[in-house]
Amino acid sequence: MDFNDTPQEAEFRKKVRSFLEANAEKRSTLAAKPKGDSGSSISSAGAPETVKGEDAAKVALDNAKEWQRKKADAGFAAILWPKEFGGYGGTPIEQVIYAQEEHDYFVHSGYFEIGIGMLGPTMMSWGKDEDKKRFLPKMITGEEIWCQLFSEPSAGSDLAGIRMKAEKDGDEWVLNGQKVWTSGAHFADYGMIVARSDPTALKHKGLTYFYVDMKTPGIEAKPIKQISGSANFNEVFFNDVRIPDSQRIGAEGDGWKVSLTTLMNERLAVGDPPGLDFDQIFEASKEIEVEDGLAVKNSEVRQKMADWYIQSRGLQYTKYRSMTALSKGQTPGPELSISKLVTASKMQDVSSYALDLMDMSGMVHQDQNPILKNLFQNGYFFSAAMRIAGGTDEVLRNIIAERVLGLPQDERSDKKLPFNELPSGKN
Amino acid sequence: MNFDFSDDQKLLRDQARKFLQDKCDRKSVRTILEDNQKNYDSDLWSQISELGWTGTAIPEEYGGLGLGMLELCVIAEELGRALAPTPFSSSIYIFAEFLKSYGTDEQKKKYLPLIASGKKIGTFALSETNGKPKPNNIKTQHTSGKLNGSKNPVSDGESADYIIVAANSDSNLNYNSLSLFIIDRNDSGVDISNLDTIDPTRPACTVDLKNVTCDRLGDEGSGWEMIDNIFNRAAVLFSFEQVGGAQVSLDEAKKYSLERFAFGKQIGAFQALKHKMADMYVKIELARSNAYYGAWALSTDSNELPIAAAGARVSASEAYNYASQENIQIHGGVGFTWEYDCHLFYRRSKLLSLNIGSIRQWKENLISNLEKRNIV
Ligand SMILES: Cc1cc2nc3c(=O)[nH]c(=O)nc-3n(C[C@H](O)[C@H](O)[C@H](O)COP(=O)(O)OP(=O)(O)OC[C@H]3O[C@@H](n4cnc5c(N)ncnc54)[C@H](O)[C@@H]3O)c2cc1C
Ligand SMILES: Cc1cc2nc3c(=O)[nH]c(=O)nc-3n(C[C@H](O)[C@H](O)[C@H](O)COP(=O)(O)OP(=O)(O)OC[C@H]3O[C@@H](n4cnc5c(N)ncnc54)[C@H](O)[C@@H]3O)c2cc1C
Numbered sequence: 028m029d030f031n032d033t034p035q036e037a038e039f040r041k042k043v044r045s046f047l048e049a050n051a052e053k054r055s056t057l058a059a060k061p062k063g064d065s066g067s068s069i070s071s072a073g074a075p076e077t078v079k080g081e082d083a084a085k086v087a088l089d090n091a092k093e094w095q096r097k098k099a100d101a102g103f104a105a106i107l108w109p110k111e112f113g114g115y116g117g118t119p120i121e122q123v124i125y126a127q128e129e130h131d132y133f134v135h136s137g138y139f140e141i142g143i144g145m146l147g148p149t150m151m152s153w154g155k156d157e158d159k160k161r162f163l164p165k166m167i168t169g170e171e172i173w174c175q176l177f178s179e180p181s182a183g184s185d186l187a188g189i190r191m192k193a194e195k196d197g198d199e200w201v202l203n204g205q206k207v208w209t210s211g212a213h214f215a216d217y218g219m220i221v222a223r224s225d226p227t228a229l230k231h232k233g234l235t236y237f238y239v240d241m242k243t244p245g246i247e248a249k250p251i252k253q254i255s256g257s258a259n260f261n262e263v264f265f266n267d268v269r270i271p272d273s274q275r276i277g278a279e280g281d282g283w284k285v286s287l288t289t290l291m292n293e294r295l296a297v298g299d300p301p302g303l304d305f306d307q308i309f310e311a312s313k314e315i316e317v318e319d320g321l322a323v324k325n326s327e328v329r330q331k332m333a334d335w336y337i338q339s340r341g342l343q344y345t346k347y348r349s350m351t352a353l354s355k356g357q358t359p360g361p362e363l364s365i366s367k368l369v370t371a372s373k374m375q376d377v378s379s380y381a382l383d384l385m386d387m388s389g390m391v392h393q394d395q396n397p398i399l400k401n402l403f404q405n406g407y408f409f410s411a412a413m414r415i416a417g418g419t420d421e422v423l424r425n426i427i428a429e430r431v432l433g434l435p436q437d438e439r440s441d442k443k444l445p446f447n448e449l450p451s452g453k454n
Numbered sequence: 455m456n457f458d459f460s461d462d463q464k465l466l467r468d469q470a471r472k473f474l475q476d477k478c479d480r481k482s483v484r485t486i487l488e489d490n491q492k493n494y495d496s497d498l499w500s501q502i503s504e505l506g507w508t509g510t511a512i513p514e515e516y517g518g519l520g521l522g523m524l525e526l527c528v529i530a531e532e533l534g535r536a537l538a539p540t541p542f543s544s545s546i547y548i549f550a551e552f553l554k555s556y557g558t559d560e561q562k563k564k565y566l567p568l569i570a571s572g573k574k575i576g577t578f579a580l581s582e583t584n585g586k587p588k589p590n591n592i593k594t595q596h597t598s599g600k601l602n603g604s605k606n607p608v609s610d611g612e613s614a615d616y617i618i619v620a621a622n623s624d625s626n627l628n629y630n631s632l633s634l635f636i637i638d639r640n641d642s643g644v645d646i647s648n649l650d651t652i653d654p655t656r657p658a659c660t661v662d663l664k665n666v667t668c669d670r671l672g673d674e675g676s677g678w679e680m681i682d683n684i685f686n687r688a689a690v691l692f693s694f695e696q697v698g699g700a701q702v703s704l705d706e707a708k709k710y711s712l713e714r715f716a717f718g719k720q721i722g723a724f725q726a727l728k729h730k731m732a733d734m735y736v737k738i739e740l741a742r743s744n745a746y747y748g749a750w751a752l753s754t755d756s757n758e759l760p761i762a763a764a765g766a767r768v769s770a771s772e773a774y775n776y777a778s779q780e781n782i783q784i785h786g787g788v789g790f791t792w793e794y795d796c797h798l799f800y801r802r803s804k805l806l807s808l809n810i811g812s813i814r815q816w817k818e819n820l821i822s823n824l825e826k827r828n829i830v
Binding site: 028029030031032036120309323326329330332333334336337338340341342343344345347348350351352354355365368369421423424425427428429431432433434435436437438 | 455456457458459524708711712719720722723725727728729731732733735736739740741742743744746747749750753754764765768769772814816817818820821822824825
């Protein structure tokens with residue numbers, strides 16, 4: 028057992044370090060995210076806009092694009108992607124090394140995570156060569172931003188329950204319906220969408236997957252205000268939206284299979300969310316006074332922090348175990364399914380407890396808040412989203428129970444009937 | 455990075471598992487549970503000693519196999535899975551580690567070969583009263599080469615041939631007044647009486663000392679420091695034993711949930727139980743990973759050991775407590791019977807989580823060591 032980099036890994040780490048030192052700003056444990064990063068990913072879904080107004084949002088996006096360009100030029104924007112699409116052609120270990128190093132810097136990445144982490148890999152697996160050449164390089168450089176048009180009012184956890192209609196008309200498809208919770212749809216250039224092409228087929232058989240230009244006539248994205256007060260996700264309406272058949276990804280009726288590629292990559296992409304953890308509350312506990320002195324000296328606080336420490340480090344070491352398996356050519360271990368499940372609740376517990384420690388001042392939530400820069404107030408809201416987005420806690424527990432432990436699948440009534448004969452609720 | 459056991463170590467694990475499946479089945483565990491006259495499975499003990507397990511991490515020059523601590527971790531996990539009723543932890547994780555770290559060459563030559571061969575058993579006597587052992591409640595006295603006092607509870611004391619005793623050389627009790635002494639349990643001043651424990655397969659006793667002859671181990675006055683260090687080392691080994699037991703608790707809960715039907719289906723199909731088992735799995739995986747980190751720190755003599763050991767200990771104690779408790783729950787009424795094995799794990803998990811200090815204590819150790827690291 029050892030944690031040493033191999034000579035190649037050490038070389039790579041050195042390259043990453045010198046790139047980051049030259050191009051990014053270091054941050055401290057208790058610092059928030061870069062100002063105005065209201066990016067498309069869930070990782071910033073609950074962060075209130077530090078800079079308000081449309082201009083500020085545009086500035087933030089421009090800054091993020093500028094950073095992404097630099098990162099892409101250096102080859103670090105998509106480490107696992109092949110070189111021909113602008114990736115680094117690297118290994119999972121190199122990806123982890125980059126993430127470890129970037130962790131200590133202020134950088135914007137939220138806007139590009141969905142594209143690079145989930146949608147790009149889907150196109151790589153299922154898309155046509157000309158599409159890959161046309162779209163993937165610009166996804167990496169951040170010139171074009173992508174969103175994921177999956178969830179609908181009646182289909183979230185149960186993604187295959189979507190109703191968005193896709194009707195074939197000659198060489199074109201006509202899309203009608205509504206998507207919801209689409210992060211970043213209001214600034215995205217393109218989106219990937221799964222729609223129902225055959226309502227008379229079984230639920231999982233009648234789906235087809237496409238990409239769309241968000242400027243296509245008939246598409247309208249309306250931001251939805253979130254509990255944090257900001258609006259990073261949208262409802263997106265499709266009204267007689269015509270797209271050519273060439274924008275289909277995978278065969279007609281194979282939409283479910285293609286979606287699974289996206290979802291599998293989602294587990295990878297959101298597997299390591301940043302944010303509030305043991306380190307933040309440990310640092311904060313040295314600044315906050317409770318009844319008997321500094322919080323860090325209070326025995327109850329220490330007992331609680333120890334639990335978060337073992338969860339936090341337990342996940343980190345689980346990742347090391349998986350990396351070891353990967354480097355030996357074995358399939359990755361269990362961390363993909365446990366990471367977000369543990370992290371989201373930990374973050375909610377940590378932030379809620381930190382607010383308790385702050386006592387009355389924990390109530391204050393505004394930009395000028397001098398106390399720990401709103402870190403825990405923001406986390407209090409954001410963590411609530413994390414437990415839902417990218418697979419709810421309950422869905423993740425089901426995945427562990429069924430796929431890892433091999434327990435029986437939930438009984439379901441939706442597998443045998445054609446979609447249009449299934450029971451449904453008022454949505 | 456290579457955060458896994460080697461192929462040789464995995465081979466050792468497979469062999470140990472097969473061996474214990476054969477020689478340490480539940481029937482033999484229950485024999486020790488139910489027979490008041492037996493403190494441990496002496497047949498099993500001589501067999502695992504013959505295989506060299508007791509000498510795994512003891513240097514060859516002192517009669518051991520001279521393998522590393524990682525190999526000992528592998529064995530600890532298997533002993534935990536099998537619920538092995540032996541004094542392995544007292545004699546090997548603790549007594550042998552004290553000798554290896556603090557014995558003079560003469561002491562090592564005298565004791566370690568006997569411990570490595572399993573011919574003799576050692577243990578450690580610290581606690582004297584309810585609650586956490588600390589300078590003001592360890593009252594056993596050392597005066598002119600003799601020990602007087604009373605220790606309680608002492609794990610595996612009845613089985614032990616040698617006992618390391620924590621005692622004060624000064625009537626003014628403080629952190630620097632504690633030293634360690636080795637005694638022979640056959641000394642006429644040693645009086646041992648059995649105590650019932652929550653897990654009778656892991657016995658304990660009271661040890662009364664009246665003018666007992668002793669041999670000092672390590673520097674005078676450095677008792678607490680040595681105890682901290684050896685408990686850190688033992689904590690990693692215990693954590694593997696705990697992870698082993700926790701995993702079997704989950705496996706057996708799962709197996710039962712697939713066999714038992716209620717309301718027309720396997721109870722393992724009820725989401726309430728599926729989610730419970732998913733939670734067991736998550737806690738066990740986190741514990742296993744923390745234990746691996748502990749193993750790394752232990753095997754490399756890293757100065758991270760106090761943190762790594764405490765993390766492993768807390769994580770494994772919590773995982774095993776949870777898994778064994780919910781294993782009973784998933785079994786329903788039969789889980790509360792003597793006949794079903796659920797209680798064997800329920801007993802063992804709690805006993806192991808107290809053996810070298812409670813979860814509470816280890817959480818405190820963890821945070822105070824993190825504070826120290828921060829200052830450095
Ligand atoms: C901040 C944020 C950003 C998002 N971004 C995007 C995006 O960019 N693109 C996109 O397509 N979607 C996005 N989503 C949507 C997200 O994927 C869904 O919210 C999520 O899958 C849950 O679906 P739902 O909201 O319809 O809840 P439901 O599926 O209706 O769930 C409601 C409750 O029922 C529980 N439940 C459902 N099924 C089961 C079951 N089988 N067993 C037990 N319990 C069950 C759930 O766990 C939950 O507690 C985002 C969501 C959030 C919060
Ligand atoms: C100390 C003790 C005293 C008792 N005394 C009496 C008595 O005097 N008279 C008497 O008649 N009985 C008595 N009982 C029996 C008791 O009522 C049953 O043990 C209890 O109802 C559970 O049934 P079971 O043991 O068959 O477990 P099961 O019903 O097989 O349950 C096994 C597991 O499956 C879970 N489970 C079962 N169904 C579901 C479901 N639909 N959804 C989710 N989870 C489910 C359970 O919660 C449990 O975790 C006693 C039990 C005990 C432990």
